[in-house]
Amino acid sequence: MPLSAIPSTPSAASLCPLCGQPNQCAMEAQRATGQEQAPCWCTQVTFSQSLLDSIPATGKHLACVCATCATKKEV
Template identity: 60%
Template sequence: MDRPTAMPHQAPPPAPQPGLCPICGQPNACAMEAERVTGVKQPPCWCTTASFSPSLLDRIPAAARHTACVCAACVAANPA
C-alpha cells in the first residue's frame, strides 16, 4: 500500500510591518507610527490629507489592513 505524499509545509506570510508600505515594501513615512515607536509627538501625518483610490486600497493584503500605511509613492502612482 502506497503512503500518501506529504504536502510541503508552507510558511505563513510575514506579519505586516507598520513602518513599511504593504504594497511596495518601502518605508511609508507614517508620522503616527513614528510617534508610537518613539513616543515623540509628531506633526499630522501626510496621509491625513491624502486621497486613496479604491483600487489602491483593494491592493492592500487583508493582514495589513488597518495595520500598515501605504506610502506616498504608491498613493501618487494610483491617483484617486
C-alpha cells in the same frame, strides 16, 4: 557586540503593505518613539477605493501605504 551595532528591524507598521519600503508615517513614528510629530501627509488626502483594494489582505489595517505607492495609483 554593542547594542548600537545591532541593526534595528522596522516593524510591519512602518513598512508600506504594497512595496515593503518604509512608509514614513508620522503617526507610526510618534507611536514608536513617543515623540510628537507633525500631522502625517496621509491625513490630508483621500485614497481611492482601487488603491485600498490593491492592498493584500495580510497588510490591510496594519500599515500606511507610502506616498510613492499612493501617487502611482489614483489617490
